[in-house]
Amino acid sequence: MTDLKVRVDKKKLERTAYVLKCVAHPVRISIIDLLEQQDQLTVSQLQEVLQIEQSLLSHHLTNMRDKGLVETRRQGKNVFYFLTDSSISNIIDCIKGCKPVQ
Template sequence: MNTASKLLGISELEQTASILKSVAHPIRLSILQLLVHEGRMSVNSICEILQSEQSLTSHHLSNMKLKGVLESKREGQKVYYSLKMEKMRNLLECIESCMGQ
């Protein structure tokens, strides 16, 4: 296998980089940790636990939903977010263990 064949194509690179951007922000990282470890959660609970503003949190949630990382389901007044992209679970675990080193 030569060098070139190991490299991803542009669109794969861009897609990967774009997904990684989801994790590369303190608020989004902690939202992801929460959802991976605790499962689905309402926007309000997320705000309370993370002590983050409603609007800002909502923006970050939509951001990740748009990228297919999260999904949401309304139940009455509340909207519950949860992980949609399953590979994010592995990725996050890797990140946690790599960063611990």
């Protein structure tokens, strides 16, 4: 039993827990999935796919931006959202690989 050790450093574990807390909502996971498929999307484009109220979507995007998961880029009248770290999209791969609990 003495060969057991934590294989991930403490800072990385803390960052991972922080990110997982932020994305622990179906809408936020869906936003990550959409931004993985398309490098950047506007609120209107996200809203069209997600079919939720603009105010609710904005709330989720603001939370994700405040936590550093997404950033924005303005182009004319449009504000585009994009993932700050493409490795966050690995969450989608993990979800796809999970077997449903029966």
